[in-house]
Each structure stands twice: as C-alpha cells, then as structure tokens.
Amino acid sequence: AAKERGRGRCEYFAPWMGERSRRQVLLERELRQALARGELSLAWQPWVAIEAWEVVSAEALVRWQHPTLGWVPPSEFIPVAEKCGLIGDIGAWVLQRACQEAQTVLGDLRISVNVSPVQMMHAGLVDDVRRALAQSGLVPERLEVEITEGVMLDATPTAMSNLHQIKALGVQIALDDFGTGYSSLAYLRRFPFDTLKIDRAFVRELLGYPDARAIVRTIVELARLLGMQTVAEGVEEAAQLDVLQEAGCTAVQGNLLAEPVSSEALRRMIDGWDVGTRPMPVDAMAA
Ligand code: C2E
Ligand code: MG
Numbered sequence: 178a179a180k181e182r183g184r185g186r187c188e189y190f191a192p193w194m195g196e197r198s199r200r201q202v203l204l205e206r207e208l209r210q211a212l213a214r215g216e217l218s219l220a221w222q223p224w225v226a227i228e229a230w231e232v233v234s235a236e237a238l239v240r241w242q243h244p245t246l247g248w249v250p251p252s253e254f255i256p257v258a259e260k261c262g263l264i265g266d267i268g269a270w271v272l273q274r275a276c277q278e279a280q281t282v283l284g285d286l287r288i289s290v291n292v293s294p295v296q297m298m299h300a301g302l303v304d305d306v307r308r309a310l311a312q313s314g315l316v317p318e319r320l321e322v323e324i325t326e327g328v329m330l331d332a333t334p335t336a337m338s339n340l341h342q343i344k345a346l347g348v349q350i351a352l353d354d355f356g357t358g359y360s361s362l363a364y365l366r367r368f369p370f371d372t373l374k375i376d377r378a379f380v381r382e383l384l385g386y387p388d389a390r391a392i393v394r395t396i397v398e399l400a401r402l403l404g405m406q407t408v409a410e411g412v413e414e415a416a417q418l419d420v421l422q423e424a425g426c427t428a429v430q431g432n433l434l435a436e437p438v439s440s441e442a443l444r445r446m447i448d449g450w451d452v453g454t455r456p457m458p459v460d461a462m463a464a
C-alpha cells in the first residue's frame with residue numbers, strides 16, 4: 178500500500194513543474210498502461226563474429242510505440258520506469274518475450290537481454306529469469322544477461338548474489354558499455370564476466386585519436402587473458418571494423434552490420450547472410 182502511495186505521488190501536474198517533469202509525469206502515467214495495451218515490443222540487433230563473419234548472437238532492445246506520442250526511446254523511458262517502480266514488470270516482460278521469440282523464431286541463435294541496475298538489486302530477478310527460461314523452453318546456455326557498471330559500482334550483496342545465481346543457472350553475463358565510467362578495470366576482478374562490450378563512445382573515438390588503437394588492443398588482450406570475449410558496440414564505419422579486426426576483437430555490433438529489427442526480419446537476415454564474407458558497405462568499397 179505504501180508502495181502504491183509512493184507511486185501515486187508522481188501522478189499530478191503542478192504549475193511549478195517544468196516541461197521536463199511534465200513529460201516525465203506523462204510518460205510515467207502512459208507507461209503504466211503500455212504493457213497491458215501491448216505497446217511494447219522488441220527489436221533485435223545481431224552480433225557478428227569477426228573472421229567467421231557470421232551472426233553469433235542478437236541483443237533484444239525494448240521498443241515502445243505510444244498511440245499519440247509515437248516511438249519513445251528506451252533512453253527516455255527506462256529511467257522513468259526505474260524511478261517509478263515499473264522496471265520490474267517491464268524487465269520481466271522483456272525477459273519472457275525475448276526468450277519466447279528466440280525459441281520460436283530464432284532457431285538456435287544465442288541472445289542477450291539488458292537488465293537494469295535497479296532490477297539487479299531486487300531478489301525477484303532470479304525467479305524472473307528462471308520463469309522466462311521455463312515458460313519458453315529456452316536452454317539457459319542460449320541466454321546472456323547484459324549489465325552496466327552501475328551494478329558493479331555499488332555491488333550490493335543482493336546484486337552480487339543475483340549475478341552468481343543467474344550464472345549458476347548456466348546463463349552468461351556480459352558487462353555492457355565498458356570504457357565509459359570510472360575505474361572500469363577494477364570491476365573485471367569482481368565477477369567472472371563472459372563478455373565485455375566496448376561502448377559506442379569508445380568505438381566512435383577509435384579513428385580520431387592516435388592512442389585509441391593501443392587502448393582497444395589492450396582491452397581486447399586483457400579480456401582474452403581473463404577468459405572473456407569482446408564485442409564492440411555501435412560500429413558504423415568500415416575503418417572502425419578494420420581497427421577492431423586488427424585488435425582481435427571477437428565480435429561487432431552496429432549499424433554498419435545491421436540495425437535493430439524484428440525477430441522475423443532478423444531470421445530472414447540470418448537466412449540470407451553471406452557467412453565467411455566480411456560485410457562491406459558501398460562507400461567503403463569506393464574508398
Ligand atoms: P545498449 O544496451 O548499450 O544498446 C545499444 C544501443 O545502441 C541501442 O540503442 C542500439 O539501437 C544503439 N545502436 C546500435 N548500433 C548503433 C550504431 O551503429 N549507431 C548508433 N548511433 N546507435 C547504435 P537503444 O535501443 O535506443 O537502447 C539504448 C539503451 O537503452 C541501451 O543501450 C540499454 O542501456 C537500454 N535498453 C534498451 N533495451 C532495454 C531493455 O530491454 N531493458 C533495459 N533495462 N534497458 C534497455
Ligand atoms: Mg546492451
């Protein structure tokens with residue numbers, strides 16, 4: 178009941194509220210209905226293995242299409258959901274839906290699902306994961322959970338216990354957005370991550386700075402020594418791919434290779450994929 182009251186508190190407009198908080202209040206109110214109205218969906222973005230040049234996994238990205246607001250990006254509504262206690266329901270839905278689509282549409286492809294630091298702090302998360310696997314029939318080995326370093330920043334006992342329990346189910350764990358925050362290297366020792374995802378901001382700077390190549394090569398090598406694979410996010414240019422390939426990065430993700438699409442479209446993309454051939458965009462071939 179206290180939780181309900183706490184939630185209700187945000188649900189009014191007041192003259193002193195700026196545009197930003199009005200939008201937040203609106204989003205919060207609409208987000209409460211979004212699940213029931215079936216406004217949420219998933220988009221899938223593949224991970225393409227370097228050298229083998231095949232799709233080895235795909236990341237589920239939540240999408241919200243509101244009847245009048247249109248597409249609201251996750252960068253806007255996930256923080257709202259985290260603040261207003263809706264992330265638990267949304268997160269559970271994403272897990273459930275992702276496992277189900279993977280099992281029914283994506284053959285034997287591996288998948289990854291983003292889990293918010295707020296979800297990670299709740300003991301119910303492990304049951305959500307277990308239920309999503311059981312109800313879909315997906316084997317745990319096909320699932321990977323992506324967490325950001327926000328989780329490691331606090332490293333609360335509940336969060337660490339959740340991570341270990343999820344890993345014990347046979348699910349893999351990826352550290353997302355690596356290279357953007359503080360003392361990232363220290364987090365690598367606190368948990369045996371399976372995958373290190375190099376953040377888009379880092380990939381973007383690859384070509385502009387002379388040291389960037391050396392840093393990426395070092396990250397990839399360190400990850401390898403620690404038994405982790407590396408996935409570079411937000412690869413948009415062939416020249417970035419060159420550097421990542423040279424550095425020995427395991428896989429790449431980004432609009433150069435494929436934008437996020439529905440599971441059916443991803444399935445068609447994979448079926449038509451030219452395995453073993455490095456994807457080259459038209460402008461790169463002209464260069
Ligand atoms: P993320 O997990 O780091 O996901 C990568 C984001 O980069 C996605 O944005 C993706 O569409 C975008 N992206 C991929 N390739 C490129 C590229 O080449 N160029 C550019 N400019 N962008 C690219 P999206 O889908 O808007 O998601 C943003 C963030 O929202 C995600 O970052 C993740 O932190 C969060 N998010 C998305 N879906 C979920 C979810 O189901 N649950 C939770 N808790 N968070 C989610
Ligand atoms: Mg992610």
Ligand code: MG
Nearest residue numbers: 353354374410
């Ligand atoms: Mg990321």
Ligand code: MG
Nearest residue numbers: 354376377410
């Ligand atoms: Mg990122």
